[in-house]
Amino acid sequence: MSNFVRVGALSNVPMGSAVKVTVLDRPIAVVNCAEGVFAISDICSHADVSLSEGEVIDCTIECWLHGSQFNLRTGQPLSPPALGPVATYEVRLVDDAGTTHIEVSASPNPVSTDGRFQS
Amino acid sequence: MSTEQAAAIDELGRYDYGWHDPDLAGVNARRGLSEEVVRDISALKNEPDWMLEMRLKGLRLFDRKPMPSWGSDLNGIHFDNIKYFVRSTEKQATSWEDLPDDIKNTYDRLGIPEAEKQRLVAGVAAQYESEVVYHKIREDLEEQGVLFLDTDTALREHEEMFKEYFGTVIPVGDNKFAALNTAVWSGGSFIYVPKGVDVEIPLQAYFRINTENMGQFERTLMIIDEGAKVHYVEGCTAPIYSSDSLHSAVVEIIVKKGASCRYTTIQNWSTNVYNLVTKRAICYEDATMEWIDGNLGSKVTMKYPAVWLMGERAHGETLSLAFAGPGMHQDAGSKMIHAAPNTTSTIVSKSVARGGGRTSYRGLVQINEGAHGSRATVKCDALLIDDDSRSDTYPYIDVREDDVSMGHEATVSKISDSQLFYLMSRGMTEDEAMAMIVRGFIEPIARELPMEYAIELNRLIELQMEGSVG
Amino acid sequence: MSAITIAPPMDLAPRVHSFDPAAFSVPTARDEEWRFSPVDRLKQFFDVDATAGFVTATGNGVNVVPMSEVASSWVPIDLASAIARANVKNAGVLEIPAQAQWAEPVIVDLTTTESNSYQHLEIVAGKFSVATVVIRQTLTGNVSGSIVINVGDGAHLRVITLVEGEFSTALALQMPVIVGRDATFIGALATLGGGAVRIQSSVQYTAPGGRAELFGVFLSDTGQHVEHRIFVHHDQPHCVSEVMFKGALLNPGARSAWIGDVLVRKDAIGTETHQSNRNLLLSEGSRADSVPNLELETGDIVRAGHASATGRFDDEQLFYLQSRGLTLDEARQLVVRGFFADVLGRIGNDTWRDSLLVTISDRLGISPVEDTDE
Numbered sequence: 001m002s003n004f005v006r007v008g009a010l011s012n013v014p015m016g017s018a019v020k021v022t023v024l025d026r027p028i029a030v031v032n033c034a035e036g037v038f039a040i041s042d043i044c045s046h047a048d049v050s051l052s053e054g055e056v057i058d059c060t061i062e063c064w065l066h067g068s069q070f071n072l073r074t075g076q077p078l079s080p081p082a083l084g085p086v087a088t089y090e091v092r093l094v095d096d097a098g099t100t101h102i103e104v105s106a107s108p109n110p111v112s113t114d115g116r117f118q119s
Numbered sequence: 120m121s122t123e124q125a126a127a128i129d130e131l132g133r134y135d136y137g138w139h140d141p142d143l144a145g146v147n148a149r150r151g152l153s154e155e156v157v158r159d160i161s162a163l164k165n166e167p168d169w170m171l172e173m174r175l176k177g178l179r180l181f182d183r184k185p186m187p188s189w190g191s192d193l194n195g196i197h198f199d200n201i202k203y204f205v206r207s208t209e210k211q212a213t214s215w216e217d218l219p220d221d222i223k224n225t226y227d228r229l230g231i232p233e234a235e236k237q238r239l240v241a242g243v244a245a246q247y248e249s250e251v252v253y254h255k256i257r258e259d260l261e262e263q264g265v266l267f268l269d270t271d272t273a274l275r276e277h278e279e280m281f282k283e284y285f286g287t288v289i290p291v292g293d294n295k296f297a298a299l300n301t302a303v304w305s306g307g308s309f310i311y312v313p314k315g316v317d318v319e320i321p322l323q324a325y326f327r328i329n330t331e332n333m334g335q336f337e338r339t340l341m342i343i344d345e346g347a348k349v350h351y352v353e354g355c356t357a358p359i360y361s362s363d364s365l366h367s368a369v370v371e372i373i374v375k376k377g378a379s380c381r382y383t384t385i386q387n388w389s390t391n392v393y394n395l396v397t398k399r400a401i402c403y404e405d406a407t408m409e410w411i412d413g414n415l416g417s418k419v420t421m422k423y424p425a426v427w428l429m430g431e432r433a434h435g436e437t438l439s440l441a442f443a444g445p446g447m448h449q450d451a452g453s454k455m456i457h458a459a460p461n462t463t464s465t466i467v468s469k470s471v472a473r474g475g476g477r478t479s480y481r482g483l484v485q486i487n488e489g490a491h492g493s494r495a496t497v498k499c500d501a502l503l504i505d506d507d508s509r510s511d512t513y514p515y516i517d518v519r520e521d522d523v524s525m526g527h528e529a530t531v532s533k534i535s536d537s538q539l540f541y542l543m544s545r546g547m548t549e550d551e552a553m554a555m556i557v558r559g560f561i562e563p564i565a566r567e568l569p570m571e572y573a574i575e576l577n578r579l580i581e582l583q584m585e586g587s588v589g
Numbered sequence: 590m591s592a593i594t595i596a597p598p599m600d601l602a603p604r605v606h607s608f609d610p611a612a613f614s615v616p617t618a619r620d621e622e623w624r625f626s627p628v629d630r631l632k633q634f635f636d637v638d639a640t641a642g643f644v645t646a647t648g649n650g651v652n653v654v655p656m657s658e659v660a661s662s663w664v665p666i667d668l669a670s671a672i673a674r675a676n677v678k679n680a681g682v683l684e685i686p687a688q689a690q691w692a693e694p695v696i697v698d699l700t701t702t703e704s705n706s707y708q709h710l711e712i713v714a715g716k717f718s719v720a721t722v723v724i725r726q727t728l729t730g731n732v733s734g735s736i737v738i739n740v741g742d743g744a745h746l747r748v749i750t751l752v753e754g755e756f757s758t759a760l761a762l763q764m765p766v767i768v769g770r771d772a773t774f775i776g777a778l779a780t781l782g783g784g785a786v787r788i789q790s791s792v793q794y795t796a797p798g799g800r801a802e803l804f805g806v807f808l809s810d811t812g813q814h815v816e817h818r819i820f821v822h823h824d825q826p827h828c829v830s831e832v833m834f835k836g837a838l839l840n841p842g843a844r845s846a847w848i849g850d851v852l853v854r855k856d857a858i859g860t861e862t863h864q865s866n867r868n869l870l871l872s873e874g875s876r877a878d879s880v881p882n883l884e885l886e887t888g889d890i891v892r893a894g895h896a897s898a899t900g901r902f903d904d905e906q907l908f909y910l911q912s913r914g915l916t917l918d919e920a921r922q923l924v925v926r927g928f929f930a931d932v933l934g935r936i937g938n939d940t941w942r943d944s945l946l947v948t949i950s951d952r953l954g955i956s957p958v959e960d961t962d963e
Contacts, residue, residue: 512895519876525897527897
């Protein structure tokens with residue numbers, strides 16, 4: 001069973017936005033979108049850019065520097081220039097003393113190839 | 120301007136675009152970029168909401184993104200001073216007298232016929248002349264199911280297809296100038312070639328009737344369906360004077376399985392123009408993309424035609440030609456991204472700099488993990504005509520797969536004295552000898568150009584070489 | 590000395606030179622200069638307050654001199670070297686007297702007992718001297734610093750630098766070379782060890798007639814990041830530079846980056862320059878970046894060019910050798926040996942050429958035995 005790290009309150013991440021947190025020295029982007037709360041590596045697989053600074057579109061987040069969108073579930077890019085996936089982390093929401101907290105898994109999910117470049 | 124021309128321009132004003140005209144004077148006099156300007160552009164064109172949203176997003180990203188810290192010196196672009204949308208009907212056709220002397224002289228020397236001169240000068244006007252000539256060609260195309268329209272009309276008449284592909288090759292956020300183009304684009308070509316269709320004649324930009332050619336923020340979108348083939352040509356070797364100082368176009372091309380596309384550009388902007396273009400093609404399995412890119416003028420050109428080789432055995436090729444004369448900086452090159460096995464790419468860049476001009480080759484070849492069996496070669500050659508000129512080469516090579524081969528080579532040469540001596544001893548003047556050497560240097564690329572361009576290019580070189588000695 | 594900043598765009602020349610660490614910002618992978626570098630593995634060197642020990646330089650003729658007494662002409666160009674320079678107390682100095690003719694190579698050992706250390710080694714070849722210096726940079730801990738080489742007018746100096754050590758270590762090294770009038774410098778750099786290695790060499794000419802040849806061989810294995818950055822600045826007429834670096838990436842996860850910048854200024858007429866980088870990928874899952882940059886401000890040069898090739902074995906070569914009776918394995922070994930032998934042969938010292946060939950062959954698991962008649 002993997003370790004979960006509490007990163008903050010759900011109220012700190014408004015719907016349709018992303019917040020950068022650090023879990024065990026790793027920068028992670030926590031994203032609140034219509035389909036739920038997701039956590040992915042904050043660094044774009046194409047260049048050293050913080051994904052949490054980009055726009056959240058449906059169930060993806062867009063890297064603001066060159067425009068690649070990443071599927072929040074699988075971490076795979078929807079289009080170039082990014083060609084590789086970003087790590088994804090399991091998220092759970094825990095109610096504690098009346099506040100909903102976000103907890104992120106300390107270890108990344110195994111990589112799935114779904115959703116990589118539709119032709 | 121002749122009375123016929125004046126009448127023609129009037130005529131154009133009456134074409135029914137489905138635009139409505141709210142505050143015409145306000146919009147057109149306005150300089151600088153703002154959300155209001157972008158909304159007006161979209162409203163004037165009667166665009167669907169999703170396009171307006173994309174434009175607004177482009178504006179947001181444009182504001183947010185930094186200027187490139189590499190490339191050429193773009194400090195001369197004054198974004199606040201630019202008119203981002205001028206309707207073609209309002210566009211004041213430049214008169215012959217307004218042209219700078221060197222351009223007028225070049226036109227004369229190139230022997231451009233009077234009618235052509237007027238067309239080049241007036242830009243959009245005189246389309247009516249072409250209409251008769253090219254009517255037949257357009258009929259043939261229609262029969263084959265080929266769509267060849269200006270981008271504005273394509274959005275209106277083929278919205279679904281447009282939406283499916285627009286912004287997929289070059290996303291809104293790709294770079295600062297692609298974001299700008301997404302916000303304020305107008306004009307450009309839209310081409311769709313159905314499966315298996317081989318379009319025999321090269322499609323040329325000026326076949327399209329109406330809307331501005333060589334507009335500031337053209338947006339071109341081409342979809343070549345499976346097994347189809349097309350050659351598109353744009354530009355003109357003769358120098359084009361543009362009062363617009365910033366040209367930032369975007370070209371997106373999708374080449375599907377087994378299809379092939381060649382896109383030839385020759386641009387020779389006047390030396391007040393910043394020409395910043397984002398051009399990219401995505402190639403699927405067994406597809407081929409060829410960019411033939413000739414940059415002859417402008418104050419600054421930054422242009423790196425790219426091919427994303429996404430399917431097995433896709434092939435990308437760029438032949439890039441750059442001429443930089445006094446006051447010019449051509450910063451051009453190509454990018455090839457290998458993202459599938461057995462893909463191949465070739466880049467050949469030839470640049471000639473004289474009189475203090477500067478040519479830079481800037482490129483990227485990236486062979487990604489999984490792209491086994493890929494092969495890439497780059498050859499960049501620069502010819503320096505005199506001691507004042509500058510040449511730079513900045514190639515990036517990124518290889519992440521072992522079963523590949525990638526080679527890059529660059530050489531810089533001067534016109535050799537012994538070559539000159541030999542040619543002059545055969546009776547040529549020094550100018551003629553230099554022109555001959557330069558033509559020989561660029562021959563591998565020039566021979567791929569359509570005939571009339573090649574001829575004009577040769578004449579242009581002769582002109583350029585004159586007076587470049589001493 | 591305050592920082593000198595050059596306004597962009599000037600792509601190649603270092604923008605800031607300063608002794609003051611505050612003149613530099615902390616590198617991130619978004620900076621062009623650091624985009625290929627494992628910034629994370631070098632970050633201890635960006636900390637002004639970090640405590641670190643010092644590297645000791647030993648060897649025949651090497652003197653230990655307080656840093657304040659060393660008249661070094663080189664000014665740091667990045668945060669790591671500025672911090673190292675500010676903190677180093679003693680420098681190793683090797684002076685080759687003018688007119689000296691040293692037949693035997695002098696060996697300089699750079700060693701440390703600390704987990705993080707700063708270093709400064711200054712080599713000064715007096716006018717018209719002839720000498721060979723072998724530097725052994727043995728990494729038992731992380732090291733940040735410089736090796737500054739001054740080649741006096743008319744001198745002929747050969748410096749062979751061997752970098753070896755644990756894969757857990759990091760090295761941030763500056764190796765500026767200053768070449769005098771009609772002087773010749775031959776530099777051979779063999780990077781065979783260290784985990785995160787970033788070596789920045791530069792060549793600066795002070796007068797016409799200088800000649801610099803830089804040869805490099807490197808191996809990169811799993812978890813290694815081997816980066817070489819070279820900057821050759823031609824701002825004097827009639828100087829020559831030749832740069833050739835060859836490397837092999839051995840196993841998955843190996844990483845290398847090679848950036849060769851050549852800048853030829855307007856006054857550097859009669860320049861002759863060529864650089865090349867060849868990377869042999871011996872396994873999948875490795876990554877080699879190669880960026881040969883060239884900027885010319887004048888056309889009045891003898892020649893300028895560069896080349897880069899990256900890939901696996903040339904199948905044709907292998908096929909040819911097999912058709913001559915060699916097994917595939919023997920053929921591969923011959924090709925790899927040949928790959929390195931030619932650049933090692935350019936060093937001009939047979940003993941060290943052979944020694945390096947043996948070391949490299951061992952690392953590659955191939956037989957170093959020389960050709961018999963085949």
